Amino acid sequence: MEKKELSFYPESALLGAAMEELRACNEISEKHGLRLSExxxxxxxxxxxxxxxxxxxxxxxxxxxxxxxxxxxxxPFVLQEGYEELLADLQDAFYYFKNExxxxxxxxxxxxxxxxxxxxxxxGSVEYLTGTSLEELCRYAREGWDPCDxxxxxxxx
Amino acid sequence: xxxxxxxxxxxxxxxxxxxxxxxxMAQLWPxxxxxxxxxxxxxxxxxxxxxxxxxxxxxxxxxKVAAENAGGNAQPSTENLAALLKEGQExxxxxxxxxxRLWKLVCQTAARLPNVYYLDTLCSFGAxxxxxxxxxxxxxxxxxxxYPLLCQPSETLLGISYVEKYxxxxxxxxxxxxxxDQAAAARLLESAVPNGREYFLNLCExxxxxxxxxxxxxxxxxxxxxxxEERRQLTECLRGQDRAAxxxxxxxxxxxxxxxxxxxxxxxxPQIESLTAGLLPRLEKAxxxxxxxxxxxxxxxxxxxxxxx
Numbered sequence: 280m281e282k283k284e285l286s287f288y289p290e291s292a293l294l295g296a297a298m299e300e301l302r303a304c305n306e307i308s309e310k311h312g313l314r315l316s317e318x319x320x321x322x323x324x325x326x327x328x329x330x331x332x333x334x335x336x337x338x339x340x341x342x343x344x345x346x347x348x349x350x351x352x353x354x355p356f357v358l359q360e361g362y363e364e365l366l367a368d369l370q371d372a373f374y375y376f377k378n379e380x381x382x383x384x385x386x387x388x389x390x391x392x393x394x395x396x397x398x399x400x401x402x403g404s405v406e407y408l409t410g411t412s413l414e415e416l417c418r419y420a421r422e423g424w425d426p427c428d429x430x431x432x433x434x435x436x
Numbered sequence: 437x438x439x440x441x442x443x444x445x446x447x448x449x450x451x452x453x454x455x456x457x458x459x460x461m462a463q464l465w466p467x468x469x470x471x472x473x474x475x476x477x478x479x480x481x482x483x484x485x486x487x488x489x490x491x492x493x494x495x496x497x498x499x500k501v502a503a504e505n506a507g508g509n510a511q512p513s514t515e516n517l518a519a520l521l522k523e524g525q526e527x528x529x530x531x532x533x534x535x536x537r538l539w540k541l542v543c544q545t546a547a548r549l550p551n552v553y554y555l556d557t558l559c560s561f562g563a564x565x566x567x568x569x570x571x572x573x574x575x576x577x578x579x580x581x582x583y584p585l586l587c588q589p590s591e592t593l594l595g596i597s598y599v600e601k602y603x604x605x606x607x608x609x610x611x612x613x614x615x616x617d618q619a620a621a622a623r624l625l626e627s628a629v630p631n632g633r634e635y636f637l638n639l640c641e642x643x644x645x646x647x648x649x650x651x652x653x654x655x656x657x658x659x660x661x662x663x664x665e666e667r668r669q670l671t672e673c674l675r676g677q678d679r680a681a682x683x684x685x686x687x688x689x690x691x692x693x694x695x696x697x698x699x700x701x702x703x704x705x706p707q708i709e710s711l712t713a714g715l716l717p718r719l720e721k722a723x724x725x726x727x728x729x730x731x732x733x734x735x736x737x738x739x740x741x742x743x744x745x
Contacts, residue, residue, distance in 0.1 A: 331482065338482035339469035346481075377482065385479035 293338075297324040300341035301348070308352040312359060319363040326367045334374040343373055343386055350394045356403020368405045369393065379413040392420040467517055468492055475572050490573060497575040497594045498524035501531075528570045531596045536565050538603045545610040548618050549625060550633045557583035557606075561599070568596065584638050585609065586707040605707075609640050612704045615697050616643045616660050623735040624660060642733060644711050647697075649732040651689040657696045662732040671728055674719070682719060686712040 301320045308314060315323065327342050347369050351357055357365060376389055384392070393408060396419045401407040411419070471491050472483055483491075499517065502524030539561045546558060557580070564578040575594040581602060586609060589601035613621065621643045628642055629635040646660040649670055662670075677685060690708045697703055715731070722728050 335485045336482045337472075337485050337488040339472055340481060343481050374482070377480070378484065382476075382480060382483065382487075386481055387479070 293340075293342075294321075294324050294328070296340065297327060297342045297344065300345045304345045304348040308348050311352045311357070313352050313357065313362050314359070315363060315366075323363060323366055323370070327370060330367075330371045330374050333371075334378050336374055336377070343390075344370060346386060346390055347373065350390045351397065354394070354398050354403065356398065365405055368409060372405070372409045375409070376413055376416065392416055395420040463517055464492075464495065467521060468495055470518075471495055471572065490575075493594070494572055494574045494576075495521065498528060498570075500524075501527050501597070525570050525574070528574050528596055531600060532565065532568055532570065535596055535600045535603060538600065538607060539565070542603055542607045542610060545607065545614065547610060547613045547621070547639055549613075549622050549639050551583075551625075551637070551639060552634050553583045553636055554639060557581050561603070564599065582636075584636065586638055586640055586644075586710045608704060609638075609707060612697070612707060613640050613643065616647065616658060620660050620735065624733060627735045628733050640707065641711065644693075644708065645715060646732055647693055648686070648689050648708070648712065648715070651693040651696065652685060654692070657693050662734055664734065667728050667732050667734070670732060671723070671726065674723055674728075675726075677723075679716070679720065682716060686716060686719075 298320050301315060301323060305314050323344060324342075327338070327344060331338055344366060347366060351365070351369060372393065373389065376393065377384070377386075380389065393416070396411065396416055397403065397405070397408050400419050401411075408416075468488070468491060471494075472488065475487075475491060476483060499520055502520045505523075505527055506520075543558055547554070560578050560580045568574075569576070574596070577595060577598045583606075585602070585605045587605055589598055589605060593601055621639070624642045624646065625635075625637075625639070629637065643660045646662050647657045649662050649666070650657050650659065652673060653666060653669055655666070674682065674685065690705070690712050694703050694705050694708055718731060719728075722731050
């Protein structure tokens with residue numbers, strides 16, 4: 280994929296701001312037994328810039344990670360083990376869906392759709408979520424998911 | 437480097453005055469972030485790079501307009517870039533209103549010659565003024581200005597500055613064209629190009645070339661007909677002249693034409709000079725071939741031509 284960016288993008292200055300916001304998120308996620316260490320915070324903040332470059336987007340301020348933490352930390356499928364990788368994958372998926380939707384969804388709307396599908400049909404599988412198209416994501420979030428519905432179960436396999 | 441990033445250094449003198457030693461981009465970044473937040477209405481923390489680039493170009497263009505406006509004073513009246521941006525947006529709104537008035541004037545003085553490029557270009561300004569977004573995309577120009585002017589505005593001009601210059605040129609061409617008999621100009625166009633209505637051609641070009649030919653012969657330049665006899669005289673007059681002599685003949689004819697068309701000093705000089713510059717190499721080749729019939733045209737008899745609308 281062609282990488283696009285503004286040549287004067289102050290990445291280093293924004294890295295600090297992003298880490299600061301993520302540190303504050305630990306307070307929320309700790310209630311659910313989830314915490315990011317300092318190296319993990321740095322790694323995630325760095326991943327954010329890579330994701331932005333890969334999707335050809337520019338972000339101002341702290342980024343979308345705090346919102347993702349807030350939306351996903353209460354999920355029964357999220358454990359401390361693999362928490363950092365999950366957030367990195369969700370972040371990648373978020374920017375991908377944002378581009379796919381041509382920015383027609385606000386950040387909050389898109390995160391809400393992702394969380395809905397992650398907690399229902401995807402059963403906590405970020406791999407399933409990232410393999411879902413935007414159309415499917417919208418449809419699944421709109422229609423809901425019933426684990427007892429045999430027909431729907433068959434669609435998964 | 438993008439157009440916006442190229443534009444930014446031109447703001448440097450003003451920015452250093454407004455923000456001390458802070459590097460230019462560091463001063464512009466918070467402003468761009470604020471603009472982006474307004475653009476997304478706070479609903480999105482990120483935007484595609486293309487959108488950010490457009491917002492940045494618009495920002496730089498608006499600041500440049502304001503800085504240039506304040507340029508006459510030793511001390512700029514604004515204290516910071518945010519205030520300068522607001523000032524720039526107000527200036528651009530005024531410029532847009534002025535350009536809209538100029539557009540109406542251009543429409544009122546429009547040549548009554550049927551040409552789709554000319555008419556479509558005139559119409560396209562209406563949609564442009566309706567959609568012009570001074571807050572976020574002030575640098576955008578109309579994308580469908582197809583009509584070729586004699587003196588095309590510089591491509592470095594952006595937004596409403598380009599539009600103003602384009603309309604100014606178009607208005608001057610309209611005034612120039614109105615000096616000649618419209619029916620004769622229409623006949624000339626129809627004779628020169630079959631289906632001239634859809635031909636990509638400046639409407640002044642043919643009448644002005646013939647008028648220039650008549651100016652060389654010191655004849656009445658308001659009549660734009662060139663007869664076979666006059667063309668023969670032109671060939672005799674110009675034959676044997678080297679490039680320098682031809683240049684001088686054309687320059688003298690341009691001055692004669694300009695003075696004859698209006699009492700106004702240097703009337704339509706840039707347009708006439710642009711035309712003569714393009715005419716010179718063609719004229720040299722045509723003289724070498726001994727045939728000027730494709731340069732100084734003769735209209736076909738009226739009964740052969742389609743009815744003038």
